[in-house]
Amino acid sequence: MEKKNKNSAGKVVVSAILLSKPGIIVSVAFTGFAGMVVAERGIPSLSVIALGIISLLLSAAGSAILNNVFDKKIDKEMKRLNKRVEALETLGDKNAVILSSIIIIISLVISLFFFNYLNTTLIVAAIFSYTVLYTLFLKRSSPFGTILGGIPGALPVIIGYTFVNSYIGLDGIVLFTFMMLWQPPHFWALAQKYKKDYEQAKIPVLPVVFSSEYTNILILIYTLSLLPLTLILWFIGLNSVYFAFFAVLAGLYFDYVVIKSVYRNAGYGKAFAISILYMLAIMLFIIIDISVSSFTPVRGIIN
Numbered sequence: 001m002e003k004k005n006k007n008s009a010g011k012v013v014v015s016a017i018l019l020s021k022p023g024i025i026v027s028v029a030f031t032g033f034a035g036m037v038v039a040e041r042g043i044p045s046l047s048v049i050a051l052g053i054i055s056l057l058l059s060a061a062g063s064a065i066l067n068n069v070f071d072k073k074i075d076k077e078m079k080r081l082n083k084r085v086e087a088l089e090t091l092g093d094k095n096a097v098i099l100s101s102i103i104i105i106i107s108l109v110i111s112l113f114f115f116n117y118l119n120t121t122l123i124v125a126a127i128f129s130y131t132v133l134y135t136l137f138l139k140r141s142s143p144f145g146t147i148l149g150g151i152p153g154a155l156p157v158i159i160g161y162t163f164v165n166s167y168i169g170l171d172g173i174v175l176f177t178f179m180m181l182w183q184p185p186h187f188w189a190l191a192q193k194y195k196k197d198y199e200q201a202k203i204p205v206l207p208v209v210f211s212s213e214y215t216n217i218l219i220l221i222y223t224l225s226l227l228p229l230t231l232i233l234w235f236i237g238l239n240s241v242y243f244a245f246f247a248v249l250a251g252l253y254f255d256y257v258v259i260k261s262v263y264r265n266a267g268y269g270k271a272f273a274i275s276i277l278y279m280l281a282i283m284l285f286i287i288i289d290i291s292v293s294s295f296t297p298v299r300g301i302i303n
Contacts, residue, residue: 025057032157033287036052067131075088116162118162146191156179174233174236224255
Protein backbone atom coordinates (compact mmCIF):
# COMPACT_ATOMS: atom_id res chain seq x y z
CA MET A 1 0.00 0.00 0.00
CA GLU A 2 2.79 2.39 0.93
CA LYS A 3 4.61 1.55 -2.29
CA LYS A 4 1.47 2.30 -4.32
CA ASN A 5 1.11 5.67 -2.59
CA LYS A 6 4.74 6.52 -3.35
CA ASN A 7 4.30 5.56 -6.99
CA SER A 8 1.10 7.59 -7.18
CA ALA A 9 2.79 10.62 -5.58
CA GLY A 10 5.70 10.24 -7.97
CA LYS A 11 3.37 10.26 -10.97
CA VAL A 12 1.69 13.42 -9.70
CA VAL A 13 5.04 15.19 -9.30
CA VAL A 14 6.21 14.09 -12.76
CA SER A 15 2.88 15.22 -14.23
CA ALA A 16 3.16 18.63 -12.55
CA ILE A 17 6.67 19.07 -13.94
CA LEU A 18 5.53 18.08 -17.45
CA LEU A 19 2.61 20.51 -17.30
CA SER A 20 4.97 23.33 -16.29
CA LYS A 21 6.61 22.95 -19.74
CA PRO A 22 10.20 22.70 -18.40
CA GLY A 23 11.87 23.38 -21.75
CA ILE A 24 10.01 26.65 -22.14
CA ILE A 25 10.46 27.88 -18.57
CA VAL A 26 14.20 27.18 -18.69
CA SER A 27 14.39 29.36 -21.82
CA VAL A 28 12.36 32.01 -20.00
CA ALA A 29 14.82 31.95 -17.10
CA PHE A 30 17.78 32.15 -19.46
CA THR A 31 16.43 35.14 -21.40
CA GLY A 32 15.59 36.75 -18.07
CA PHE A 33 19.18 36.25 -16.95
CA ALA A 34 20.37 37.88 -20.18
CA GLY A 35 18.18 40.87 -19.31
CA MET A 36 19.81 41.06 -15.87
CA VAL A 37 23.30 41.04 -17.36
CA VAL A 38 22.39 43.77 -19.86
CA ALA A 39 20.92 45.98 -17.13
CA GLU A 40 23.87 45.39 -14.80
CA ARG A 41 26.46 45.65 -17.62
CA GLY A 42 27.95 42.58 -15.98
CA ILE A 43 26.99 39.68 -13.74
CA PRO A 44 24.58 40.78 -10.98
CA SER A 45 24.92 39.67 -7.36
CA LEU A 46 24.10 36.04 -6.57
CA SER A 47 21.10 37.10 -4.50
CA VAL A 48 19.59 39.02 -7.41
CA ILE A 49 20.24 36.13 -9.79
CA ALA A 50 18.83 33.48 -7.42
CA LEU A 51 15.71 35.39 -6.39
CA GLY A 52 15.09 36.66 -9.92
CA ILE A 53 15.42 33.23 -11.53
CA ILE A 54 13.18 31.63 -8.90
CA SER A 55 10.53 34.31 -9.43
CA LEU A 56 10.68 33.90 -13.20
CA LEU A 57 10.59 30.11 -13.10
CA LEU A 58 7.61 30.06 -10.76
CA SER A 59 5.59 32.63 -12.70
CA ALA A 60 6.31 30.87 -16.00
CA ALA A 61 5.54 27.42 -14.58
CA GLY A 62 2.29 28.62 -13.03
CA SER A 63 1.22 30.24 -16.29
CA ALA A 64 2.08 27.08 -18.24
CA ILE A 65 0.01 24.89 -15.93
CA LEU A 66 -2.99 27.21 -16.26
CA ASN A 67 -2.51 27.18 -20.03
CA ASN A 68 -2.85 23.39 -19.99
CA VAL A 69 -6.08 23.59 -18.02
CA PHE A 70 -7.59 26.19 -20.35
CA ASP A 71 -6.46 24.30 -23.47
CA LYS A 72 -7.58 20.90 -22.22
CA LYS A 73 -10.16 20.26 -24.95
CA ILE A 74 -7.90 21.59 -27.71
CA ASP A 75 -4.91 19.54 -26.59
CA LYS A 76 -6.96 16.33 -26.77
CA GLU A 77 -7.32 16.90 -30.51
CA MET A 78 -3.56 17.15 -31.07
CA LYS A 79 -1.59 13.90 -31.15
CA ARG A 80 1.73 15.51 -30.23
CA LEU A 81 0.27 16.65 -26.90
CA ASN A 82 -0.94 13.24 -25.69
CA LYS A 83 1.54 13.13 -22.80
CA ARG A 84 0.46 16.56 -21.65
CA VAL A 85 -3.20 15.49 -21.70
CA GLU A 86 -2.37 12.37 -19.67
CA ALA A 87 -0.37 14.47 -17.20
CA LEU A 88 -3.34 16.80 -16.60
CA GLU A 89 -5.63 13.81 -16.05
CA THR A 90 -3.17 12.48 -13.46
CA LEU A 91 -2.82 15.79 -11.63
CA GLY A 92 -6.46 16.85 -12.00
CA ASP A 93 -7.84 20.22 -13.10
CA LYS A 94 -8.56 21.44 -9.56
CA ASN A 95 -5.12 20.49 -8.25
CA ALA A 96 -3.50 22.09 -11.31
CA VAL A 97 -5.28 25.39 -10.68
CA ILE A 98 -4.39 25.32 -6.97
CA LEU A 99 -0.74 24.51 -7.69
CA SER A 100 -0.41 27.19 -10.36
CA SER A 101 -2.05 29.79 -8.09
CA ILE A 102 0.31 29.01 -5.22
CA ILE A 103 3.52 29.23 -7.24
CA ILE A 104 2.36 32.37 -9.07
CA ILE A 105 1.62 34.05 -5.72
CA ILE A 106 5.07 33.06 -4.41
CA SER A 107 6.63 34.53 -7.56
CA LEU A 108 4.81 37.83 -7.08
CA VAL A 109 5.68 38.00 -3.37
CA ILE A 110 9.38 37.58 -4.21
CA SER A 111 9.13 40.30 -6.85
CA LEU A 112 7.21 42.71 -4.64
CA PHE A 113 9.36 42.35 -1.52
CA PHE A 114 12.80 42.00 -3.04
CA PHE A 115 12.60 44.05 -6.23
CA ASN A 116 10.29 46.84 -7.44
CA TYR A 117 6.76 47.66 -8.53
CA LEU A 118 7.67 47.82 -12.23
CA ASN A 119 9.06 44.30 -12.04
CA THR A 120 5.92 43.00 -10.33
CA THR A 121 3.71 44.76 -12.87
CA LEU A 122 5.63 43.18 -15.75
CA ILE A 123 5.32 39.70 -14.23
CA VAL A 124 1.57 40.19 -13.83
CA ALA A 125 1.42 41.42 -17.44
CA ALA A 126 3.30 38.33 -18.64
CA ILE A 127 0.99 35.98 -16.74
CA PHE A 128 -2.18 37.75 -17.92
CA SER A 129 -1.07 38.13 -21.53
CA TYR A 130 -0.23 34.42 -21.77
CA THR A 131 -3.06 32.77 -19.84
CA VAL A 132 -5.88 35.14 -20.79
CA LEU A 133 -4.99 37.38 -23.76
CA TYR A 134 -3.25 34.71 -25.82
CA THR A 135 -4.64 31.37 -24.58
CA LEU A 136 -8.31 32.32 -24.24
CA PHE A 137 -8.60 35.00 -26.95
CA LEU A 138 -5.89 35.49 -29.56
CA LYS A 139 -5.08 31.83 -30.10
CA ARG A 140 -8.74 30.99 -30.69
CA SER A 141 -9.79 34.01 -32.72
CA SER A 142 -7.11 35.15 -35.16
CA PRO A 143 -4.40 33.65 -37.40
CA PHE A 144 -2.32 36.72 -36.51
CA GLY A 145 -2.74 36.15 -32.78
CA THR A 146 0.82 34.86 -32.67
CA ILE A 147 2.16 38.36 -33.27
CA LEU A 148 0.64 39.90 -30.14
CA GLY A 149 0.89 36.50 -28.50
CA GLY A 150 4.64 37.04 -28.52
CA ILE A 151 4.29 39.58 -25.70
CA PRO A 152 4.47 37.07 -22.81
CA GLY A 153 7.44 35.37 -24.47
CA ALA A 154 9.26 38.68 -24.91
CA LEU A 155 8.55 40.11 -21.46
CA PRO A 156 11.01 37.86 -19.55
CA VAL A 157 14.02 39.78 -20.92
CA ILE A 158 12.77 43.06 -19.52
CA ILE A 159 11.47 41.38 -16.37
CA GLY A 160 15.07 40.24 -15.92
CA TYR A 161 16.21 43.79 -16.74
CA THR A 162 13.97 45.22 -14.00
CA PHE A 163 15.33 42.81 -11.42
CA VAL A 164 18.36 45.10 -11.61
CA ASN A 165 16.90 48.49 -12.62
CA SER A 166 13.56 50.09 -11.84
CA TYR A 167 13.36 51.47 -15.39
CA ILE A 168 13.74 50.10 -18.93
CA GLY A 169 16.52 51.52 -21.08
CA LEU A 170 17.00 51.43 -24.85
CA ASP A 171 19.05 48.24 -24.57
CA GLY A 172 16.16 46.52 -22.80
CA ILE A 173 13.74 47.70 -25.49
CA VAL A 174 16.02 46.28 -28.22
CA LEU A 175 16.08 42.89 -26.46
CA PHE A 176 12.29 42.95 -26.08
CA THR A 177 11.89 43.80 -29.79
CA PHE A 178 14.23 40.98 -30.78
CA MET A 179 12.14 38.47 -28.83
CA MET A 180 8.89 39.88 -30.28
CA LEU A 181 10.16 39.48 -33.85
CA TRP A 182 11.75 36.09 -33.19
CA GLN A 183 8.62 34.37 -31.90
CA PRO A 184 6.23 34.55 -34.90
CA PRO A 185 8.50 32.73 -37.40
CA HIS A 186 9.48 30.31 -34.62
CA PHE A 187 5.82 29.40 -34.03
CA TRP A 188 4.78 29.51 -37.68
CA ALA A 189 7.44 26.90 -38.47
CA LEU A 190 5.82 24.68 -35.85
CA ALA A 191 2.37 25.44 -37.26
CA GLN A 192 3.58 24.44 -40.73
CA LYS A 193 4.88 21.11 -39.43
CA TYR A 194 1.71 20.32 -37.45
CA LYS A 195 -0.79 21.97 -39.75
CA LYS A 196 -3.14 18.96 -39.70
CA ASP A 197 -3.15 18.86 -35.90
CA TYR A 198 -4.11 22.52 -35.67
CA GLU A 199 -6.73 22.06 -38.36
CA GLN A 200 -8.26 19.12 -36.48
CA ALA A 201 -8.27 21.12 -33.25
CA LYS A 202 -9.88 24.03 -35.12
CA ILE A 203 -7.15 26.47 -34.14
CA PRO A 204 -6.95 29.26 -36.77
CA VAL A 205 -3.18 29.34 -37.21
CA LEU A 206 -1.80 31.09 -40.28
CA PRO A 207 -1.21 28.07 -42.58
CA VAL A 208 -4.69 26.72 -41.80
CA VAL A 209 -6.58 29.96 -42.46
CA PHE A 210 -4.50 31.16 -45.40
CA SER A 211 -1.88 28.92 -46.96
CA SER A 212 1.61 27.51 -46.47
CA GLU A 213 2.88 29.87 -49.18
CA TYR A 214 1.51 32.97 -47.46
CA THR A 215 2.88 31.76 -44.11
CA ASN A 216 6.30 31.21 -45.67
CA ILE A 217 6.42 34.82 -46.87
CA LEU A 218 5.81 36.12 -43.36
CA ILE A 219 8.30 33.64 -41.90
CA LEU A 220 10.95 35.05 -44.26
CA ILE A 221 10.12 38.69 -43.52
CA TYR A 222 10.35 38.23 -39.76
CA THR A 223 13.41 35.98 -39.90
CA LEU A 224 15.41 38.33 -42.14
CA SER A 225 14.69 41.25 -39.79
CA LEU A 226 16.48 39.60 -36.87
CA LEU A 227 20.08 39.83 -38.04
CA PRO A 228 20.15 43.64 -38.52
CA LEU A 229 18.26 44.04 -35.24
CA THR A 230 20.96 42.18 -33.29
CA LEU A 231 23.57 44.54 -34.71
CA ILE A 232 21.82 47.46 -33.02
CA LEU A 233 23.25 46.12 -29.75
CA TRP A 234 26.73 46.77 -31.17
CA PHE A 235 25.66 50.07 -32.74
CA ILE A 236 24.47 51.52 -29.42
CA GLY A 237 27.65 50.36 -27.69
CA LEU A 238 26.19 47.64 -25.50
CA ASN A 239 28.12 44.83 -27.16
CA SER A 240 31.49 44.62 -28.85
CA VAL A 241 32.46 44.01 -32.46
CA TYR A 242 33.17 40.40 -31.46
CA PHE A 243 29.51 39.96 -30.64
CA ALA A 244 28.56 41.67 -33.90
CA PHE A 245 30.73 39.20 -35.82
CA PHE A 246 29.11 36.23 -34.08
CA ALA A 247 25.60 37.69 -34.55
CA VAL A 248 26.21 37.95 -38.30
CA LEU A 249 27.42 34.34 -38.54
CA ALA A 250 24.57 32.98 -36.42
CA GLY A 251 22.03 35.10 -38.25
CA LEU A 252 23.24 34.03 -41.68
CA TYR A 253 23.07 30.36 -40.71
CA PHE A 254 19.57 30.78 -39.29
CA ASP A 255 18.51 32.62 -42.46
CA TYR A 256 19.97 29.82 -44.58
CA VAL A 257 18.03 27.11 -42.70
CA VAL A 258 14.76 29.05 -42.91
CA ILE A 259 15.18 29.99 -46.59
CA LYS A 260 15.97 26.36 -47.43
CA SER A 261 12.90 25.19 -45.51
CA VAL A 262 10.65 27.74 -47.18
CA TYR A 263 12.01 26.98 -50.66
CA ARG A 264 11.42 23.25 -50.24
CA ASN A 265 8.22 23.73 -48.24
CA ALA A 266 9.61 21.09 -45.91
CA GLY A 267 12.02 20.70 -43.00
CA TYR A 268 9.99 22.93 -40.71
CA GLY A 269 10.93 20.80 -37.71
CA LYS A 270 14.59 21.61 -38.24
CA ALA A 271 13.81 25.31 -38.78
CA PHE A 272 11.85 25.30 -35.51
CA ALA A 273 14.70 23.63 -33.60
CA ILE A 274 17.38 25.89 -35.11
CA SER A 275 15.31 28.97 -34.25
CA ILE A 276 15.49 27.98 -30.56
CA LEU A 277 19.24 27.42 -30.75
CA TYR A 278 19.69 30.72 -32.59
CA MET A 279 17.80 32.71 -29.96
CA LEU A 280 19.62 31.03 -27.08
CA ALA A 281 22.98 31.50 -28.81
CA ILE A 282 22.36 35.24 -29.25
CA MET A 283 21.40 35.56 -25.58
CA LEU A 284 24.43 33.50 -24.52
CA PHE A 285 26.87 35.64 -26.48
CA ILE A 286 25.27 38.83 -25.18
CA ILE A 287 25.97 37.50 -21.68
CA ILE A 288 29.51 36.38 -22.48
CA ASP A 289 30.41 39.53 -24.39
CA ILE A 290 29.25 41.84 -21.59
CA SER A 291 30.67 39.70 -18.81
CA VAL A 292 34.14 39.10 -20.14
CA SER A 293 36.45 41.82 -18.83
CA SER A 294 39.77 40.34 -19.86
CA PHE A 295 39.89 42.47 -22.98
CA THR A 296 38.87 45.97 -23.98
CA PRO A 297 36.19 45.55 -26.63
CA VAL A 298 36.05 47.64 -29.76
CA ARG A 299 32.80 49.51 -29.27
CA GLY A 300 30.17 50.44 -31.80
CA ILE A 301 29.50 53.76 -33.43
CA ILE A 302 27.66 55.20 -30.41
CA ASN A 303 29.54 54.87 -27.10
